[in-house]
Structures are given as structure tokens and as C-alpha cells.
Amino acid sequence: CTVKPLQIKRPSIMVRDLKIKPVITARAEEAISGVARKMVDNNVNHLPVVDHADRLMGIVTSWDIAHAVAKDSRKLTEVMTKKVIVAMEDEPVELIARRIDKHEISGVPIVDRENRVKGMITAEDISRLICSQNNKEGGSK
């Protein structure tokens, strides 16, 4: 529904063209409580989980923290999602919008060819981008 404005033809904006914000990550060996604190302190709902070389291993959200509490799990690797939907730097933002929509998720990590985490892109980032683009086109006055 919300991706409709993208059907208008225009040169694609690539993920790498976005101003990618530094991303807060978690390490697989971190305690759940520390991960929860990281989320809350930084006011972010998604933390990509990485290894020592910043390679993506999973993703954890507050929903997974609720899971951990529900089943009294202490290990991040037990509750994180391991099959992560990602965005590559050389993909058009449009495609990412559809991917986010299709999988009903609210954000995806951006990874490079070596699976190293470069940033996060959220549904909110995308709708902000589309809004500003549409405004530019519609309203030159």
C-alpha cells in the first residue's frame, strides 16, 4: 500500500547513496540483559548481531527479548533471528522498500559483499525519503 508512490519512474536511488547512520550492534556472546540495555539506551529496536569481524550473524529486536523472558533464555544465540533479510549497497532503495513490505519487517541491516554490517535501513527512513522526493516533484512553487 505505502510503496505505491514508487511506481512513478525516476532514476533509482541506491542504498549506498543514502546517508547511512552508524549502527549499534550486539555480539553473539553478549548477555540478553546487556543487549536489552543497549536497545533501551540507544532507543533502537533492531540490533544486528555480528562476529569479531563485523560480519552479520543474526538480528535481535525487543520482540526477541520478550521471547527470551518468556522462555527464560539467557543466550542471545537462542533468541536472535539467524536468517536475516538484508539490503546490499548496490541495490535500489525501491527494492528494499518492497522487501521490507513483503516480509512485514520494520528494518534491515545493510551489508557489503563480505557480509559485513555497514548500517541499518528502516521502513521509517524509506517513507521519509519517498515523502521528500514526492514533495520535491509535486511542489516546485
Place this chain on the structure above:
Amino acid sequence: CTVKPLQIKRPSIMVRDLKIKPVITARAEEAISGVARKMVDNNVNHLPVVDHADRLMGIVTSWDIAHAVAKDSRKLTEVMTKKVIVAMEDEPVELIARRIDKHEISGVPIVDRENRVKGMITAEDISRLICSQNNKEGGSK
């Protein structure tokens, strides 16, 4: 951005016209772990917190569970949000869409005049509604 389609004039749909699903609630005296389990088992992210007469006292989401874990809190009343944004049955859905958008939340409890919880309406419910409405109008082909 996403609420734009609503600017097209048409008779307003009221909250009471929606098919309101039975809502899973929590009681203020419940343990955080039980609340987390309720969320996970029912696959819902929002639980209105009610008193013995089903009157709204607060709302709890997986985000608040992460808060509880972060500060090692065991009491629901310490982490639930007490100032709850709500929807009344005699309000137009359009207004609720804007309210949800404005407060950057993903859902609101529906309450009656006595503050008793009648259901939940989520951003997802609303976008589904708008999608199906737009499709009806656009495509009689």
C-alpha cells in the same frame, strides 16, 4: 505520508464499524515473565493492562519488556506506559490513523465511555483497511 489516501472524501468509517477482535489483556499484578509469555503465545505486541472491571490502566509492549530486562524490573506497573493513547468507538478511523502516526505508536486500545477496553486497533489494521478501500474504488474494471 501513508495517511494521504484518506484525504479523498468519503463517508467516514467509525471505530465501532470495524470488526473488533477479542483482545488479550494483562493485569497490573501479573509478573513480567507471564506478560512476555502472553505476548509470545498470542503473537501480539501490545497488551492493554486492565483492572478487575476491564478498565484501562496502562499498556505494555515488547519494548517495555526490554526495558524491564535492562533495569531488572519485575513489576509490570514499573514498566507499562500509564498515559495511554486510546480510540473511542464513536471516532472516525481516519482520526485514529492520524493519532497513531502523530504519536509514533503502532496501536491503540479501543475504550468505551467508562474506560473499559473493547479491543485494539493497530497501524496494520488501518493500512489493511485503507488498501482494501482504495482497491474497491480504483478497480471496478
